[in-house]
Amino acid sequence: MFNTPQYRELETFVRSQDFWRDCELLWKTETGSTNDDLKLILSEIPEYRQHLLLAEHQTAGKGQLGRKWHSEAQQSLTFSFSRMVNLSENDFPLSLFTGVAIMRALDKAGGDLSDVWLKWPNDVWIGKRKFSGVLVEVVHSMTLSAAVVGLGANIMPMHGFADSASLQEILPSFGKIDFLKAFLRAFADLYAVAPVDLAALWKSYAGNFWKADLEITDHSTGEIKRARAKDLSSDGTLIVDIKGKPARITSASIRPVFA
Incomplete structure (x- = not known):
């Protein structure tokens, strides 16, 4: 579970990062879906502000194509964050960025990635079992269009889900906050890549797919x-x-x- 020192550690980290510094950091003990919560928040605010919403437990987590994402309170990390988008954009590049950022976070942390791979565009697997999933949705209001990116990752082994892999298998000393900080840093680095350099970026990660x-x-x-x-x-x-x-x-x- 999260605790007050962990929250303060994360808040200090977020405020130290140029990309995330101005975001609204929200924390819930339990919720249905962090994506649904964040979409509602964004639809009601008069002026856009980036948000990062974490939940200790999701009871109705969502996956691609209406599938359910199962999580356990002390075993999983579930969160959503937002980015402004243009009406002409689709969510595909953002979706791909997120999957690659997870891989980069694991790599930078020194994990054994010999059995880790990406199921295009963004699900991370360890061997034949799924470690993390991503769902990108777009919310429109009278004043803004924003993408909501939801991520769920198994930090500890999931009871009763033999097809689920966990972070503990490749980074046993890495906790929720460690992984979240590594991901936020990796995502910010990738998002800063110039459009002209994206082709080279995708090529560099192609072998992971x-x-x-x-x-x-x-x-x-x-x-x-x-x-x-x-x-x-x-x-x-x-x-x-x-x-x-x-x-x-x-x-x-x-x-x-x-x-």
């Missing part, structure tokens, strides 16, 4: 295809091989298929 074959479900047709990840394009979309032919994936339900 294929540790398994993929089962891809097309959102528009419902068609399911077996594919193998091959590369990331200059804009971060996934390039796969489907029956010997290359294809670009921009939006789809992707499930890893293990031998």
Whole structure:
């Protein structure tokens, strides 16, 4: 669980970071969904301010495509943060940034990443088990459009969920606050990358995206295809091989298929 010294440690860290310094830091013991809470807050404020909302426990956490995200009060880290977006933007680059930031945070902390990989665009897996998930949603009001980025990560082993991996497996001495600080620092560094340099950034992390074959479900047709990840394009979309032919994936339900 979080405690007062941890909160003060996090607040001190946030105020020391240029990227996060002015954000509103909120902390809840329990809530349904930090994303839902933050979307409501942003829809009601007259003027945008960046927020970072943490919860010790989520009872109705959300994943991609309406799936549930399961967490336990003392085992997981769940939080959401906001960024202003232009009406013409989609949430894809932000989604990809978040997944890569998780990988960078683990790497900078000295974790053994030999079995860690990214299921495009942002789920982090350890071997055949999921460590973290990300959900990006956009909220519009009369005065603003903002993206809400929700992240859930298993810090300790999850009871009753054999397909879940935890931070303890690769960084046993790393706690919730340690990981959160490492992520916030990594995200800020990545967000500062100039647009002209993004292609090189995606290329540098491309090798983290294929540790398994993929089962891809097309959102528009419902068609399911077996594919193998091959590369990331200059804009971060996934390039796969489907029956010997290359294809670009921009939006789809992707499930890893293990031998």
